[in-house]
Amino acid sequence: MANLPVVDLSRFGSEPRAFAAQLREVMREVGFCYLAGHGASDGLTELFALATRFFALPEQDKAAIGMAQSPHFRGYTRLGGELTGGRVDWREQIDIGPDLSPIPGAQGPWNLQGPNQWPPQLPELRPAVERHCARLERISRQLLAALALSFEAADSHFDTAFHPEPDPADPAGYRPQPATLLKIIRYPGAKTGPNEEPGQGVGAHKDSGVLTLLAGAPGSTGLQVDVPGQGWTDAPTVHDALIVNIGELLEVATCGYLRATRHRVRTPPEGEERLSIPFFYNPALGSSLPTLDLPPELARRVRPVEPEPDNPIFLTYGHNAWKSRVRAHPDVAARWHSAPASASADERTRGDAGG
Numbered sequence: 001m002a003n004l005p006v007v008d009l010s011r012f013g014s015e016p017r018a019f020a021a022q023l024r025e026v027m028r029e030v031g032f033c034y035l036a037g038h039g040a041s042d043g044l045t046e047l048f049a050l051a052t053r054f055f056a057l058p059e060q061d062k063a064a065i066g067m068a069q070s071p072h073f074r075g076y077t078r079l080g081g082e083l084t085g086g087r088v089d090w091r092e093q094i095d096i097g098p099d100l101s102p103i104p105g106a107q108g109p110w111n112l113q114g115p116n117q118w119p120p121q122l123p124e125l126r127p128a129v130e131r132h133c134a135r136l137e138r139i140s141r142q143l144l145a146a147l148a149l150s151f152e153a154a155d156s157h158f159d160t161a162f163h164p165e166p167d168p169a170d171p172a173g174y175r176p177q178p179a180t181l182l183k184i185i186r187y188p189g190a191k192t193g194p195n196e197e198p199g200q201g202v203g204a205h206k207d208s209g210v211l212t213l214l215a216g217a218p219g220s221t222g223l224q225v226d227v228p229g230q231g232w233t234d235a236p237t238v239h240d241a242l243i244v245n246i247g248e249l250l251e252v253a254t255c256g257y258l259r260a261t262r263h264r265v266r267t268p269p270e271g272e273e274r275l276s277i278p279f280f281y282n283p284a285l286g287s288s289l290p291t292l293d294l295p296p297e298l299a300r301r302v303r304p305v306e307p308e309p310d311n312p313i314f315l316t317y318g319h320n321a322w323k324s325r326v327r328a329h330p331d332v333a334a335r336w337h338s339a340p341a342s343a344s345a346d347e348r349t350r351g352d353a354g355g
């Protein structure tokens with residue numbers, strides 16, 4: 001049963017305008033949908049099987065690739081090792097990004113470029129992740145092309161933010177490419193008392209980037225979406241569908257026409273677990289998403305981007321991601337980076353972070 005709208009990507013080829021308009025309105029009204037017809041299901045069974053094997057490894061093997069060892073916020077985070085909204089999340093996870101060399105002498109957000117940490121016990125993991133990420137990157141590009149079209153912009157409108165030309169002002173060693181992030185996550189079940197709310201798997205948040213494509217393992221429960229006008233709504237895994245939502249930067253780039261919607265994961269019941277693999281499609285670290293010039297009939301329907309003074313949005317992707325990473329993993333920040341989440345000229349006045 002799908003509690004969120006369903007859109008079918010296979011329609012984009014045959015009826016691009018109709019598909020694009022449907023996606024735009026769904027991402028305006030709800031900010032979340034199930035995506036069918038995406039063709040990326042094949043690798044997921046294998047990836048979830050590898051995830052199960054990874055999480056079953058002894059604690060010391062998982063700790064051997066602990067994020068605390070990575071100035072680039074890559075690797076394993078143990079249960080309770082992450083915060084959202086200042087509260088502990090009850091999940092364990094591996095964070096994986098583009099596997100690149102660090103930028104020599106990097107400051108602040110430039111530290112987000114760097115190598116991953118892979119578990120030596122599972123040599124199959126890296127190729128499986130890389131295949132999955134390549135597929136999801138193609139799907140993300142299609143979705144952004146559709147959204148651009150739906151606002152009467154060129155389908156390539158957003159591409160420069162993801163694949164910018166090298167700029168002489170960039171730090172030496174910076175590789176401009178999409179700063180994607182894949183998380184492989186396990187939420188263990190826990191007992192709740194008769195009048196107790198389930199615990200915080202991950203606290204309520206909006207994603208800080210552009211697009212998120214989430215795969216849940218079959219039967220996994222616990223994801224909830226704060227659907228406007230409806231409140232917290234369960235978003236169970238639907239066979240062969242990805243869950244897609246937009247992040248803060250796309251809300252800003254569409255002047256609030258599209259909506260970044262809050263979501264959370266509640267701890268599953270005792271004896272169950274949730275496995276999920278979200279893929280975050282983000283611009284290059286040094287890029288910001290170009291704002292769309294909305295056609296007049298759509299411009300009349302924009303909404304102000306809600307101000308959230310505690311949580312500014314930084315338009316340059318690297319700054320916005322740095323804010324979220326430093327908040328979510330203060331131990332990593334304290335060990336490697338003395339600088340706080342950097343304020344800069346491109347600060348906006350709204351936002352919430354997580355993911």
Ligand SMILES: O=C(O)CCC(=O)C(=O)O
Nearest residue numbers: 185223265276278354355
């Ligand atoms: O695990 C999930 O299903 C959701 C994860 C999430 O929202 C996030 O990491 O940003």
Ligand SMILES: [Fe+2]
Nearest residue numbers: 206207354355
């Ligand atoms: Fe999220």
